[in-house]
Amino acid sequence: MAIIEVEHLHKQFKVAKRETGIIGALKSIVNREFITKEAVKDISFSIEKGEMVGYIGPNGAGKSTTIKMLTGILVPSSGKVIVNGLVPYEDRQKNAKNIGVVFGQRTQLWWDLPTIESFELLKEIYRVPDSLYKKNMDIFCDILGLSEFLNTPVRQLSLGQRMRADIAASLLHDPPILFLDEPTIGLDVVAKEKMRTFIQEINREKNVTVILTTHDMEDIEKLCQRMVLIDHGQKVYDGDILTVKNRFGTSRTLIVDVEENGKELQVRGGELIKEEGNRKWIRFNRFEISASEIIHQITRTHNITDLTVEEPEIETIISKIYQEGFKEPVIQ
Amino acid sequence: MGIIKYIKLYFRLVSAGVRAQMQYRFAFIMRIVGMITAYTGTAVTMWVMLYQFQQLGSWNFYEMLFLFAFSILSWGFCIILFFHFRSLDTYILNGTFDRFLVRPIHPFFHFMAMKFDVASFGQFIFSIFVFIWVSGVLDIGWNVEKFLFLIAATIGGVLIQGGLLVMISAIAFWTTKSEQFYWVAMYPARNLTYYPLVIYPKVIQWIIAFVIPFGFVNYFPVSVILDKDVPFFPSYIGYLSPLVGVIFFTIAYFIWMFGLNHYKSTGS
Numbered sequence: 001m002a003i004i005e006v007e008h009l010h011k012q013f014k015v016a017k018r019e020t021g022i023i024g025a026l027k028s029i030v031n032r033e034f035i036t037k038e039a040v041k042d043i044s045f046s047i048e049k050g051e052m053v054g055y056i057g058p059n060g061a062g063k064s065t066t067i068k069m070l071t072g073i074l075v076p077s078s079g080k081v082i083v084n085g086l087v088p089y090e091d092r093q094k095n096a097k098n099i100g101v102v103f104g105q106r107t108q109l110w111w112d113l114p115t116i117e118s119f120e121l122l123k124e125i126y127r128v129p130d131s132l133y134k135k136n137m138d139i140f141c142d143i144l145g146l147s148e149f150l151n152t153p154v155r156q157l158s159l160g161q162r163m164r165a166d167i168a169a170s171l172l173h174d175p176p177i178l179f180l181d182e183p184t185i186g187l188d189v190v191a192k193e194k195m196r197t198f199i200q201e202i203n204r205e206k207n208v209t210v211i212l213t214t215h216d217m218e219d220i221e222k223l224c225q226r227m228v229l230i231d232h233g234q235k236v237y238d239g240d241i242l243t244v245k246n247r248f249g250t251s252r253t254l255i256v257d258v259e260e261n262g263k264e265l266q267v268r269g270g271e272l273i274k275e276e277g278n279r280k281w282i283r284f285n286r287f288e289i290s291a292s293e294i295i296h297q298i299t300r301t302h303n304i305t306d307l308t309v310e311e312p313e314i315e316t317i318i319s320k321i322y323q324e325g326f327k328e329p330v331i332q
Numbered sequence: 333m334g335i336i337k338y339i340k341l342y343f344r345l346v347s348a349g350v351r352a353q354m355q356y357r358f359a360f361i362m363r364i365v366g367m368i369t370a371y372t373g374t375a376v377t378m379w380v381m382l383y384q385f386q387q388l389g390s391w392n393f394y395e396m397l398f399l400f401a402f403s404i405l406s407w408g409f410c411i412i413l414f415f416h417f418r419s420l421d422t423y424i425l426n427g428t429f430d431r432f433l434v435r436p437i438h439p440f441f442h443f444m445a446m447k448f449d450v451a452s453f454g455q456f457i458f459s460i461f462v463f464i465w466v467s468g469v470l471d472i473g474w475n476v477e478k479f480l481f482l483i484a485a486t487i488g489g490v491l492i493q494g495g496l497l498v499m500i501s502a503i504a505f506w507t508t509k510s511e512q513f514y515w516v517a518m519y520p521a522r523n524l525t526y527y528p529l530v531i532y533p534k535v536i537q538w539i540i541a542f543v544i545p546f547g548f549v550n551y552f553p554v555s556v557i558l559d560k561d562v563p564f565f566p567s568y569i570g571y572l573s574p575l576v577g578v579i580f581f582t583i584a585y586f587i588w589m590f591g592l593n594h595y596k597s598t599g600s
Contacts, residue, residue: 113348
């Protein structure tokens with residue numbers, strides 16, 4: 001049975017209509033008009049135990065609204081949500097024991113106290129048995145390197161350290177489900193990599209189900225086998241990442257360094273999109289022309305000193321889906 | 333979770349809050365000094381006024397001082413226990429309130445236990461000093477009953493003022509910001525209690541007794557202790573103070589929980 005089940009989930013908000021200008025502002029104090037905004041429209045999905053799912057969409061797509069309904073913070077307008085056998089908004093406190101939540105931008109640690117104190121307080125709040133607490137702390141110290149800053153007040157931690165502490169704090173009570181909201185936001189490359197490795201390790205060793213929202217497509221590519229893509233409150237795609245790449249990643253960019261010889265570089269079937277000295281960027285559709293064909297054309301007029309072919313980043317693919325919608329591809 | 337567990341957890345959270353506050357020692361001490369100075373200032377103003385009039389609505393300077401100190405005493409406890417509610421709107425605004433909803437304990441309890449404002453020592457030092465001084469001047473005739481009543485009435489006062497703090501904070505569940513309401517309701521209500529209600533017009537006395545029941549914070553119970561008349565009201569009204577506190581706070585709690593439910597459906 002699926003650990004998370006969402007069926008025909010809806011959430012509507014009443015939003016006060018904002019009027020412009022001073023008169024509008026005064027008018028809205030006396031007589032506010034409300035418009036109904038549908039933040040989540042008929043979303044359904046189910047997640048199996050141990051899956052790592054990327055839940056993505058542009059700002060305001062309804063990501064955090066969905067997460068809030070899964071964690072029991074918000075009550076849905078209609079539809080069904082079941083998380084680990086419970087309805088989150090009905091059994092919010094029980095559900096809280098089954099989930100770990102990390103909001104990347106907001107810490108759950110006690111800001112002014114040494115880091116270790118937050119863990120001890122959370123141990124009391126979640127009533128984590130001593131043995132489990134010790135076991136988990138050993139694991140977290142080991143793979144997250146917590147021991148080096150356990151006695152430092154949270155406000156003095158670097159962002160990377162704070163995120164590591166936050167994620168450890170959310171896993172202290174061994175929840176079967178972990179919600180990560182922007183877990184790598186603001187981190188440097190090394191810290192991001194550490195964070196991803198840890199998430200993978202936790203998922204593998206404890207079989208924790210992970211739902212991840214992020215704007216960093218590398219997170220998704222490296223961590224998730226599956227992604228659920230939403231836009232304007234609706235699900236646009238649910239499936240593996242490779243399929244998306246194949247369907248939408250039809251364009252390739254060839255980057256060549258050529259010896260300058262006064263001749264103009266002309267490529268049929270490709271488009272010169274950028275030039276920087278000797279380096280040229282040529283975009284082409286891989287279903288219309290092959291890379292070798294383009295290279296062949298160039299070698300007729302120029303000597304190539306170096307070349308690479310770039311795949312489109314998942315980010316560009318996704319923004320393409322947002323713009324065009326997820327349609328069946330013309331060429332398969 | 334059982335009540336014993338909750339009490340244990342309360343003290344754990346509270347002691348963490350105190351230690352966090354102690355990180356900023358200078359601010360902590362300055363607040364205590366500041367409070368003592370501010371209240372002494374108000375007391376001096378009373379003295380200046382009473383020097384001219386001798387009496388204000390049959391209350392002399394020392395009686396008024398006792399009334400004032402009684403209000404400050406319960407306010408001190410109220411700050412310790414409930415002042416965190418004043419920052420609820422900031423939590424909602426920043427989105428940090430959601431944290432309280434993903435934890436397996438009662439959100440009202442959790443929010444209340446997050447801060448234990450020990451800086452109200454200023455209030456205690458001031459009010460206890462005044463009690464001792466004024467008791468010497470006035471012939472209060474302290475006995476066990478009176479002392480127990482003082483404690484019960486203080487609890488009542490804490491619950492009434494705490495209840496209003498809780499109610500005001502709950503407004504933030506609808507409007508996101510509630511700071512203004514503090515200045516519209518809490519601040520004037522507290523200021524009215526610095527003087528005997530008898531000096532105010534009847535309408536105001538009636539409001540302070542039955543709408544925002546701050547009359548029960550100090551005026552009614554102090555009248556019992558000092559054996560003063562309370563015109564327009566039954567003479568036993570002061571004894572109702574603890575009961576009014578419990579009822580008012582219960583109402584406040586339910587309003588807060590109602591607001592929380594609203595928040596859960598709108599997530600403002």
